[in-house]
Amino acid sequence: MNIAVFGTGQMGHAIVFMLRQLGNYTIYTCDSRPADSNLMTDYHSVCDVKDMDHDYLHTFDLVISSLPYYLNNELAQKCIENKIPYCGLGGSVPVSKVINKSAKSLKSTVFTDLGLAPGWANIMAEEAIKELPNVPHTVKMRCGGLPNDTAPSSKDPFNYKLTWSIDGLYNEYVDECQVLKDGAIVSVPSLSEREMVRIVVPNHFRLDSNATLSCEAFTTSGGASHTLQHMKNAGILNCSYKTLRYIGHLDLMIYFLKQKKFDAEQMASLFKDDLFKDEDMVIVDVEAVHNNLTYRQTHFVAPQDGYSAMQRATAGGLVSAVMACPQRENRPLTYHDVNIEEFNNNLTTLGVIGNE
Numbered sequence: 001m002n003i004a005v006f007g008t009g010q011m012g013h014a015i016v017f018m019l020r021q022l023g024n025y026t027i028y029t030c031d032s033r034p035a036d037s038n039l040m041t042d043y044h045s046v047c048d049v050k051d052m053d054h055d056y057l058h059t060f061d062l063v064i065s066s067l068p069y070y071l072n073n074e075l076a077q078k079c080i081e082n083k084i085p086y087c088g089l090g091g092s093v094p095v096s097k098v099i100n101k102s103a104k105s106l107k108s109t110v111f112t113d114l115g116l117a118p119g120w121a122n123i124m125a126e127e128a129i130k131e132l133p134n135v136p137h138t139v140k141m142r143c144g145g146l147p148n149d150t151a152p153s154s155k156d157p158f159n160y161k162l163t164w165s166i167d168g169l170y171n172e173y174v175d176e177c178q179v180l181k182d183g184a185i186v187s188v189p190s191l192s193e194r195e196m197v198r199i200v201v202p203n204h205f206r207l208d209s210n211a212t213l214s215c216e217a218f219t220t221s222g223g224a225s226h227t228l229q230h231m232k233n234a235g236i237l238n239c240s241y242k243t244l245r246y247i248g249h250l251d252l253m254i255y256f257l258k259q260k261k262f263d264a265e266q267m268a269s270l271f272k273d274d275l276f277k278d279e280d281m282v283i284v285d286v287e288a289v290h291n292n293l294t295y296r297q298t299h300f301v302a303p304q305d306g307y308s309a310m311q312r313a314t315a316g317g318l319v320s321a322v323m324a325c326p327q328r329e330n331r332p333l334t335y336h337d338v339n340i341e342e343f344n345n346n347l348t349t350l351g352v353i354g355n356e
Helices: 008-020 071-079 093-106 116-131 168-172 227-233 249-259 264-270 309-322 340-349
Strands: 002-006 026-031 043-045 062-065 084-090 138-147 177-182 183-186 195-200 213-221 239-244 278-291 294-299
Touching: 002 008, 008 026, 008 249, 008 309, 008 340, 026 177, 026 264, 043 168, 062 071, 062 309, 071 084, 071 093, 071 168, 093 168, 093 340, 116 138, 116 227, 116 239, 116 278, 116 294, 116 309, 116 340, 138 213, 138 249, 168 249, 177 227, 195 239, 195 278, 227 239, 239 249, 249 264, 249 340
Parallel strands: 002 026, 002 062, 026 043, 062 084, 138 239
Antiparallel strands: 138 278, 177 183, 177 239, 195 213, 213 239, 278 294
16 A cells, blocks of 8 residues: 655654554655655655645555645645545644535545544544433533643743644634534634543553542644544433643643734744643543433653654544545544544554553
8 A cells, every 4th residue: 555644743753653653555746845854755755745746646545634624625636636545643623624514525535634633532432422321411522632731820921832833832822612512513712611620540641649640631733633523413411521730731721822922933933932741641531421421532742762742642543534434435534434443453553552
């Protein structure tokens, strides 16, 4: 199987590594920069998406995008026109909607919004529904990439470690969010609907001896992705995605983004100083409720093999999902198409879960 990975930055690099661990694939990588010596690719091309011709695309059985979100549509449209299965991390709800609409019209296979959230968290939500004997009335998805431990507020009041695209994070923090509320899909502001969440964390994920983590969860855009319509169709009344952060982060982001109107570059400057930040961890937490029955599952991811927890969780989610779903359906795929048992087996093989 010939697989092309476009974009070999932090996430693309990790995706190539995960593909190499999971199967005997021939991997092609494409980026505007030369490959670094650690990139586990078979063939690397320095190229621009707009310059690709049809013959080059037909080399591939599958195209994976880890490009910046604003380049995804151009690559996806070329794949759709040539009937090459396409998948990507997403990063922009409007861009993903355009890609899915085009794929539906032209009967081509695409799977957008894969990775951590949207992606892994949404697949866990599908699993949660199946674990309850009756259709739940409420499904909650929560996810967060956090420093392994908090720093004093005088050193880092945000208690956040930037481990992925600043553009993607900015979009999540400022764009409108969709939620399923009382049976209707509605829009709510980002950085709203705060709730306090307590999570029991394995001792080896924390530098202190306190195994219960107190976090705040709040709405951010994109995480629910195309989950909501499926949830509504299944009879679920309430479904939401929220980002997890250490307590105090939300108020600061409201101040800088809502009141002071910081742009993406200005926001990035708030997280530049990593001096007091240790290794990161990722928490994926999903809860489904039906009357007095609650199903809750939480996964934790740590750094490993030279990759951050965020890289491993995001790349692992994408690769595990793509290899656990049909790739020639000639339509947009959804999280409901993922074989959950195979998905979890893939994550275990990759070492992303199973060590908790």
